Amino acid sequence: MDKLEIQGGVRLDGEVRISGAKNAALPILAAALLPHATLQIRNVPRLHDVKTMIALLDRLGAGVTVGENCQVEVDPTSTCEFTAPYELVKTMRASILVLGPLLARHGRADVSLPGGCAIGARPVNLHVDGLRALGADIEIEGGYIRARADRLRGARIVLDTVTVTGTENLMMAACLADGRTVIENAAREPEVVDLAGFLTAMGARIAGAGTDTLVIEGVERLHGCDYEVLPDRIEAGTYLVAGAITGGRVRARNARPQHLDAVLAKLRDAGATVTVGKDWIEVNMNGRRPMAVDIRTAPHPGFPTDMQAQFAALDAVAEGVGTVVETIFENRYMHMLELRRLGADIRIEGHTAVIHGVDRLSGAPVMATDLRASASLVLAGLVAQGTTEIQRIYHIDRGYERIEEKLGQLGAHIKRVPGGSH
Ligand code: EPZ
Secondary structure, eight states: OOEEEEEOOOOOEEEEEOOBOHHHHHHHHHHTTSSSSOEEEESOOOOHHHHHHHHHHHHTTOEEEEOSSSOEEEEGGGOOOOEEOHHHHTTOGGGGGGHHHHHHHHSEEEEEOOOOBTTBOOOOHHHHHHHHHTTOEEEEETTEEEEEOSSOBOOEEEOSSOOHHHHHHHHHHHHTSBSEEEEETOOOOHHHHHHHHHHHHTTOEEEOBTBSEEEEEOOSOOOOOEEEOOBOHHHHHHHHHHHHHTTOEEEEESOOGGGOHHHHHHHHHTTOEEEEOSSEEEEEOTTOOOBOOOEEBOSTTSBOGGGHHHHHHHHHTSBSEEEEEOOSOTTTTHHHHHHHHTTOEEEEETTEEEEEOOSOOBOOEEEOOSHHHHHHHHHHHHHSBSEEEEEOTHHHHHHOTTHHHHHHHTTOEEEEEOOOOO
């Protein structure tokens, strides 16, 4: 596998263009199964997970054409298969997002259970219970979710835990159900709002996107549309932290500041000068060492769990002591163990990581375990003395488009080394 090799110690300076949001592109591609017509999706990021979702749509028989500049055309009218097989789902849990659309549009779906992953058990009980509330007949057998429904019926669904893809699956299914669906305690993430925008562009009737209560009036059928995916706020946040951790200046272009309020507040607490425009965000540390900050993750608009690992790296070299509390996933601390290998002083007490900032980290070989953990190791490598080698960077390629090119544009000394066997 490929590795990334980073020479630390360079203060980043420059600007980087943010790609389309992975966590909006994935549900939107799944929702492309719903209409009775061809549709265009623009600003689709070139990521491994997007390739996997496109491969899944292909497998289902939908016609998918990937254009030159991040544009994808989908013709769902040729869909003829209704199974999301284990060998695809095990590589990307977001495959579960085809469950709602296949069931609503074709009355059937057999989707492999995703199983756990590095950051936690990640069950899908809320997806299944919600679809049952909409009238689906669902059996779990042989590691598959087997769902059948002649016509889904609108219902009131209360989610006991805020779930992003659970909200998305149920919102997609409800678009073609008979009658009104109300989803309470719905996820409010910008990616959920973007999916609602896409569905509405196809003729769905959805109110309340971005609030914790969604109201969907089912319609008979959806038509095509031409839609642009919103920018990736987590990619933007990651590059802004890269500027802060190196004491430098980074401007993220094609980014929406209003989607990162909690993250920008923490960057200001760390001592950064943060300036924003309509579609850009700039962080400037003016050569200073960051101050330690306390992080507690929460559903949007709280501090995003997908930015927790990046701030753990920032705290690792900050002035003072910072704490990190992860409330969404039960095991999203793997990166802390790898950061320790670089010299970070981190103690985990229950669900709280206590991080004493150190003057310097020293480069070492480390291993990525999940997408955002690998991003935090890259960030630490940017400031560690000497060479940091990050193995298993396929995790990174799942969620960051050309990370070594974009960081290279900012002045980082980073290169991709074609991998050996491990
Ligand atoms: C989405 O995952 C994102 N993935 C994740 O991003 C993100 O970390 C997560 O939301 C939280 O924001 C995509 O959007 C493709 P959840 P999702 O359902 O939907 C529990 C990344 O780095 N839960 O919101 O799978 C679950 O165990 C990825 O891009 C149930 O108990 O997360 C967790 O504790 C990583 N039952 C909590 O809810 C269910 O049926 C939130 O999970 C569903 C979820």
